Amino acid sequence: MAVQSVMGTLRTREAIDYLAAGVSPQFWEAIPWTFGRYHGAERDLYLSKTAINGLSYTGSRRAAEVLARLKKKPFSPRQQSNIEEGIVRNAAIRSAGLVEYIRAQQRAWDSSGSGPR
Numbered sequence: 001m002a003v004q005s006v007m008g009t010l011r012t013r014e015a016i017d018y019l020a021a022g023v024s025p026q027f028w029e030a031i032p033w034t035f036g037r038y039h040g041a042e043r044d045l046y047l048s049k050t051a052i053n054g055l056s057y058t059g060s061r062r063a064a065e066v067l068a069r070l071k072k073k074p075f076s077p078r079q080q081s082n083i084e085e086g087i088v089r090n091a092a093i094r095s096a097g098l099v100e101y102i103r104a105q106q107r108a109w110d111s112s113g114s115g116p117r
Helices: 003-010 013-022 040-056 061-072 077-096 098-112
Strands: none
Touching (some): 003 013, 003 040
8 A cells, every 4th residue: 555655766657647546536446446444535545655755765857846735735635744745755855855954854864763673
């Protein structure tokens, strides 16, 4: 269920196109499966949020444009935190690059003691 979240690191045009389309919950309506508590509209919204996250990892101008448009008019208010975090993440990756962004996140986690163990 979280493949979209890491697809952005591919940074290919195809991945960006897929993720940009996937920010809409309607994009996911036709998939014929469920996962645990995720089914129907709840599944579609969850997958749209993971697509937003993935798109933000591209560090691309297109992602910035899609995220800015979503901020003005999200498909759901429940996407808002993903959109806002995604805008910040995408800008940081555009500025410093993906590897440096990940290193900075790791340093922040290490210094706070709240990171993954």
